[in-house]
Amino acid sequence: MKVVKFGGSSLASGEQIRKVFDIVMADSERKIVVVSAPGKRYADDIKVTDLLIQCAEAFLEDKASKELEVELVLQRYQIITDELSLTSDIVNQIKRNLLAALNRDQTDRAQYIEAVKACGEDGLAQLVAAYFSFRGAKAHYVNPREAGLIVTSEPGNAQVLPESFAHLNRLKERPGIIIFPGFFGYSQSGEVFTFSRSGSDITGSILANAIQADLYENFTDVDAVYSVNPNFVEEPKEIKELTYREMRELSYAGFTVFHDEALIPAFRAGIPVQVKNTNNPQAPGTRIVSTRENANGPVVGIASDNGFCSLYMSKYLMNREVGFGRKVLNILEDLKITYEHVPSGIDDMSVVLRQDQLNPEVEQEILTRLKQELAVDEVKIEYDLALLMVVGEGMRRNVGTTARASKALADAEVNIEMINQGSSEVSMMFGVKVIEEKRAVKALYEEFFVRSEYITLR
């Protein structure tokens, strides 16, 4: 039994929904279909979820444009309905639900927006179910409340409650295909609350766990997870298989195929995840598993992210001072600043953090407190660093990986500002200046994915 999730771009038009139908029907194991809201049809298009937020805000502020905003949303569904040759019944039903959400009590603004936002997925699930029935499939829409998907009352960051899994497990026993809207659940008092970003991925992952699925298929618009950012390297290699840990390390540094935390429920139940392309379902895609054979060398992917800075401080005899590092972290915690890494020398330490947490005021406070409370000799902040992650389960056992990576960077004349290796067994981190990020990523890719293949072929 499989749970299949389709992303917004896989559901943006009638043509796309036809592909979805074909994919689901091609495998009788595909039991639960999780749908997103209609996504972008072209680069400048607006996602339905964003239209709905605009709509909610227009109603909250009682703007003159509010009726027009409703029309914009409904038009998207109308176009799809027309493309699929469905009757207007489904659009009328979506309209009734949307107006009910828009006309509800506005006292709790956050709660109001939540209820409106959820209409995107909910409406499309109803539409998809209608289309599946129209095509003669035995399929029906299931509402998360009716199914028992109970979540915490955190707007935009709802967490699934444990009792949900037993409720959702019973979906297995329903006949036919279940079309389930992603992105939201209901609080114990029956109010809508949405998950964080990649919310439909979370719904799919929860359902896969609940029914103990054999596979969680995640359909998107790329053939596979790439081994490196396609903006940096042309036609990068696809990753056939990677582990949850590798996925998580890659996600941390900018891999955006999907948000790794969405996988937690599937991960906890040990359910493999298959990333596939709605527009090319024959492509094998990428499989995310608990453990894998290390067949293709030590490195599975290279990721990078920027917007980091390094807070450097030095003090003679720092390493003799008990509690120094702890006090530095305390000061940052007071200022609600989170950090990523803490490389240290004998008389100096650096704290690497995301620089969007700083502004001139906060920066001044950090510098002042470090000087006053810890009497540092020197303190400075270096901005615009990028962190590169070289990820692979095979790395720990491979003696030469560090040498290959650092030689590749040296040959590309990239100065390594920082190395963090030794805690994670599946990744190695290099810090470089942002202006060298792309060159550094390319050099590492060449080393581990191009040159190594060349050596193999000879």
Next chain:
Amino acid sequence: MKVVKFGGSSLASGEQIRKVFDIVMADSERKIVVVSAPGKRYADDIKVTDLLIQCAEAFLEDKASKELEVELVLQRYQIITDELSLTSDIVNQIKRNLLAALNRDQTDRAQYIEAVKACGEDGLAQLVAAYFSFRGAKAHYVNPREAGLIVTSEPGNAQVLPESFAHLNRLKERPGIIIFPGFFGYSQSGEVFTFSRSGSDITGSILANAIQADLYENFTDVDAVYSVNPNFVEEPKEIKELTYREMRELSYAGFTVFHDEALIPAFRAGIPVQVKNTNNPQAPGTRIVSTRENANGPVVGIASDNGFCSLYMSKYLMNREVGFGRKVLNILEDLKITYEHVPSGIDDMSVVLRQDQLNPEVEQEILTRLKQELAVDEVKIEYDLALLMVVGEGMRRNVGTTARASKALADAEVNIEMINQGSSEVSMMFGVKVIEEKRAVKALYEEFFVRSEYITLR
């Protein structure tokens, strides 16, 4: 004006003291001579300081052997006196002083031992002054109390008090050569307190600062500071010049020529330090300075130390948890455990610390607290790590240093357990298993000192 300090092996016999005389007289700038207690004459010999500690303990416990212990100490001075053809007056004087110390009040045991220990340097300074006079030099012994070397009342860890420098500055005006005992000063109430290890180095460094010496010469029994541990590499290269920062980083990881903190007073006054060999004063030795020209490649020395362990912990979503790292350091601080480095991944962190701080009980407490208070998913301790330091001021500006170091280690089949680079600008740290320490150090030495020269010569 120069301050010249001689270590214990440079003063272990009459023959050695003749060398000291020749060295001091060869340069009229050599104004203050700081002497240690007589050191070892051969590998199994016992240092006078250790004989004095035995002696003090025998008196404290009123052992039958106590008179014999006194004889053992005085014999050492008698032999030197005979070798130098001095009269027995000086030994009688040393005996009177030693017995006065041994017969003093024993209420404060630590204070009692301090007073007895200091007799080693004090007696030898008197003996050396007598010999210099005997040879016709204008030289005299100066007692630290009379000179105004005032220290804190911390047995074995006395710290110089600021007023000392003005007192000691007046030594400049005294005629002739001053023979000054190293290792101890006097508290404000007039009691003897000794410095920590390398105590005579500290005395020399304080005096160099106080008289604003042009140079602080430190005579020992090696021609120079070596670029690597001579137990690991045969005939290693000598370092001609290194900076204070380089010296400190090398000292941290096992360089034992002298204890870097002994240099602080000279360092603060910007006084260069020259390490020289009493047995080969023609050899240029090693100069330690504030800044140096980077003439010989990025690396000046390679050091290593072992006895480290790594406390590893992992927890899913650790990097989202504000304060996690700080709480770990708090727990260690509660248990009075100091740490060296904290490499971290996304969901894991390691704390590298000296393993002699742990025992099964403490280890159990750490593991229990990390599990209970921080709910870590996994925690384990890996013992027997060595830390390797590759040190050099030129490193930061040199793109390929990391690559060369890690490739050298890979070629020697050394697995790098950990890299810490990015905070210190003058060092790079690698963690390896202790069993691979020697092989790793040799590989790095070959890379930076042997192979690079070969390339230059071609």
